[in-house]
Amino acid sequence: MSIRRAIEEAKEALRRAGVREPKVVPTKSLAFGVVTSTSVLEEARERGLDALAHAEAVSERARGHLGGLLADVRAATPGYVNFFPDWWRFSESVIRGVLEDVRSFLYEGLGEGEVVIEHTSVNPNKALHVGHARNVCIGDTISRLMTKAGRNVRVINYVDDSGAQMAELLLGFAELGFDLNPPMGMRFDEYCGDMVYVEVNRRAKVDPEIEVKRRKVAKELEDRGSEFFRLSRDIALRVLRDQLRTCHRLGARYDMLVRESDVVVSGLWDEAFTRLKVSGAIYLANRGSKAGCWVADLSGHPVLSKEGDEVLVKSDGSTTYVARDIAFALWKLGESRTELRFTLWEVQNGRITYISSEDGIPARLGPPRLVITVVDSRQKRPQEVVRYALSRIGVGADRYVHYSYEPVLLSKRSASMLGAEAEGEAVQMSGREGIYFKVEEVLNELVEVAVRETSARRPEWSKEKVREIAEAIAIGAFRYGVLKVDSDRQIVFDIEESLKLEGDTGPYLQYSAVRAKKILLKAEEIGIEPSPTPSGDLTDAEMRLVREISIVPLTIEDVVRTLRIRSLVTQARTLATVFNEFYESCPVIGGGSNASFRLGLVASYLRVQEELMETLGVPVLDEL
C-alpha cells in the first residue's frame, strides 16, 4: 500500500482530534515525519488561537487515535502537525504492495474510458527534425501513461499530404528534374527534405517563375484522377514510411494514420459545414475584406472576438486548414455521422496500424472521454477556434484538449554549424532553409558517443552487443532530454549539450536500474530471498527509499489528472537518486541479517522504476 494509507490514517486521527477538514500531505524531509498537516495552522488563524499551542493540543488528542502505520504525532513550529511512521509496518506495507502487484500499487483507481491522442502530424515532405521529436515524445509518453492508467488509447498521426508544402516538393520532381530515387544510401525522407524541398525554396527566392509553376502544380493536384495526384500520394507514402521508421526508433506507435487527402473526399467537411451553418456558428460575409468567404463568428468569444472572424471557406470555395481541423475534430470526438475508411498499414509486435484509404473499410470512433491534440503553442489561436466552433455546434468541446508545447529552437552555436548566423541567443529552425537537426543524425551521433563510452568500459563485449546497448542509451538520453523540460518552456537545442550521458540524463535512470538488476541476479545465485519485513531499525537511506517509492502513486495520479508529464521525469530522477544513495551505503549481498529486507527494497525499487521508465520511453537494460 502506498503512502495514501498513512495519509488516510493521519486524516482520521485529526478528525477524531476535532479538526474538521484535515489536509495531509507527504513531508519534504523525513525529519518532519512521513506526512504532515497544516490544517491546524489555518484553524488557529481563523479562530485567533496561538498556532503552536493549538497544534500541540491537537497532537495530544490525535496521538490516542494512531495505529496502523503511524506511531507518533508531534507539533512543530509554527504549527505543523507531523506524523511519524512505525517504520517496520510502513516499509512492510509499501514493499509488500509493490511486490504483490506493482500495477495496482501504481495505477489503481485512476479511472477508465477511451482516450484519443493525435500527435506527430508532420508534413510528409521531409525527415523529422528535433522540433518534431518533441511532439512525438510528448504524445507518445501521454499515450503510454494513459494506457498504463487503464485507458483505452487510440493514437492518431494526421498526415497532411495535400498542402502547399507537398506541392513544393512535387515541383522539385516535376519541374526541376530531381530523380524520384535518392542517391545511393540516402533515405527518401531525407532526400526530399534536405535536397529537393530546400532546393525548390532556394530557387524560388531568385526565380519568380517558380512561384507560377508552384501554383500550377497545386492546381493539378486538385484533380484526384490525375497521374500527378497519384504521384503525389505515392511520394507522401514513401516519405511517411521513412518518417515512421524514425518514430518507431523513438519508441512511438500509432493506431491510425489519417491522410488529409482522404479526409477531404470523405464528406466530413460537408457534414461539419452544414452543422456549423445550422448552429449559426458561421456566416457568409458579404462585405469587407472577407466578402465571399464563409467565416466563423467569433464575436461571442472573450478573446478571439478582438481579432476578427476566422475564414473557413475561401471565396474560391476551398477550405482553410482550420475548417478541415474542425471537421477532423468532430470525427475524433466520435460526433460525426461521416465515416473515414481504413485499410491495414502494418502489424508490429501485435499492434495493428491502419491507414486511411478510399477503398478501405468505413470506421468511426465511439465518443471518447478525451481527445488530446498535441500541437505546438504557435497554434493556440487556431486550436481555440476549433474548440469554440465545437462548442457552438454543441459537441464535446470540453472533451477536446489542445496539448500545447513551446517550440524547439537552435542554440547560436549549433545554428552556426548549419551556416545560420544568429542575431539573438537562439534561432528558429526552418525546413525551407535547411536550418534544422534531424532526429536520425542526432540519434546516430548519440549512438557513436555511447559506443565509445561502452566499449571503453566493457572491452570484452562484442561489437554487436555494444551497438545494441548504445542504441538503447541513445534513445533513453534523447527522450529524457526532450521530456525533462516542461512543455511550456522553449527548448534551446544544442547538439553538443545533447550528447552528454552523465548527470541529469536518461542513462542515469538506466544505470541505477542496471545496478538493481545486478543485485537481484547475484542474490538469486546465492539464494537470498526478498522479504518485505525489516530485520531491525532502518537506516536513513532505507527510510528515504521506502518513502520515495511510497509517493510515486501520488505523482502518477497527479500527472494523469494534469498531463504535466514533466513531473514523471522528476519523479524517476529523484527515485533513482535516492536508490543510488541507498546503494552506496547499504550493501545487500553481504548485508547480513539485513540482506532479505534490502533485497525486497531493491526489487520494489526496480519494479516501480521500470514502470516509470517504460512510461517515459527510456529503455530498461539488463546491463550497460
Add this chain to the structure above:
RNA sequence: GGGCCCGUGGCCUAGCCAGGAUAAGGCGGCGGCCUCCUAAGCCGCAGAUCCCCGGUUCGAAUCCGGGCGGGCCCGCCA
C-alpha cells in the same frame, strides 16, 4: 494595439496549478571515494537581490495588480 508563454547561483533545469519548515538537481570549478552488489555512480566545498515594484497573508519563488526583459500568435498559409 490585443493575446499567450518564459524570467530561479557562471550555464541548464526542478519547485509555482492545490502558499508553509534549510529554494532542489545537473553542467562547469575545487577536493575526496573503486582489494566490497557496474565510479555512466557517490560524498564534500565554493556559488542565488527566486527579473523589479506594490498588494493579499501569521507566512509568497508560488496567489493578485503594475512594470521591465526575451520568445510566440493575431493571413482568403498550414
